[in-house]
Amino acid sequence: MLGPGAKQTKFCAIIYGPSNKAAIVGTWLDQCSIYLQLPEKCDRHMRYSNPHCLSFSDETVVMTSELESVHTNTVTGHSDGGVDYYVELDFDESFAEATQPALISAPLHSYQKQGLTFMLQREQGWHFREFRRDVWRSYYDRHGITRLEMSLCFPLGSEAPGV
DSSP states (O other), rough: OOOOOOOOOOOOOOOOOOGGGGGHHHHHHHTOOOOOOSSSSOOOOBBBOOTTTTGGGGGOOOOOGGGSSSSSOOOOOOOOOOSSSGGGGGOOOOOOOOOOOOOSSSOOHHHHHHHHHHHHHHTOOOOOOSSSOEEEEEEOTTSSSSEEEETTTEEEEEEEEOO
C-alpha cells in the first residue's frame, strides 16, 4: 500500500525457470502483492506459464515467442466533443460459456461461465488492433512513447489498465 505522496514505480522482469516451480513462485509473489502480466520484449522461445492467469491449468502450450506485444503503430485521432462516445460499444457481442475449470468444484451458472470467458479473453491482453472491440486504443505519440486512450472519454495514459 502506497502512502500519501509516495511515488509508484513500474518494474519489469521476466522470470525463467522450471514449469513445476511456477505455482510456488506465483504463491510467493501473491504474498508480496506482486502479480505477473504478459512479458514485454521477451527474446526467448520457451513455454509461457503464468500462475496468475485463469488459463494456468490449461493444457494448451503457448510459447513466449507467440505472445503478441501490446505496442502498436496505430495513431488514433481525438474527438472534437460532438461524438457519441458510447456508439462504439453498442454491439451485440455475447460470450460463449467457458467449460467448468477443474480447479472450481462448485457448479457455475451460465452467466458465471460467460464471465469466465470474458476474463480468459482479458488474459490474452487488450485488443488494440483486433476486430473485437475494446474500450482502449494504443498509439505512439510524437515522441515515440506508447500512449493509451479510452474510447469513451479519451483520457491519455502511458500504462495499460490493470488486468
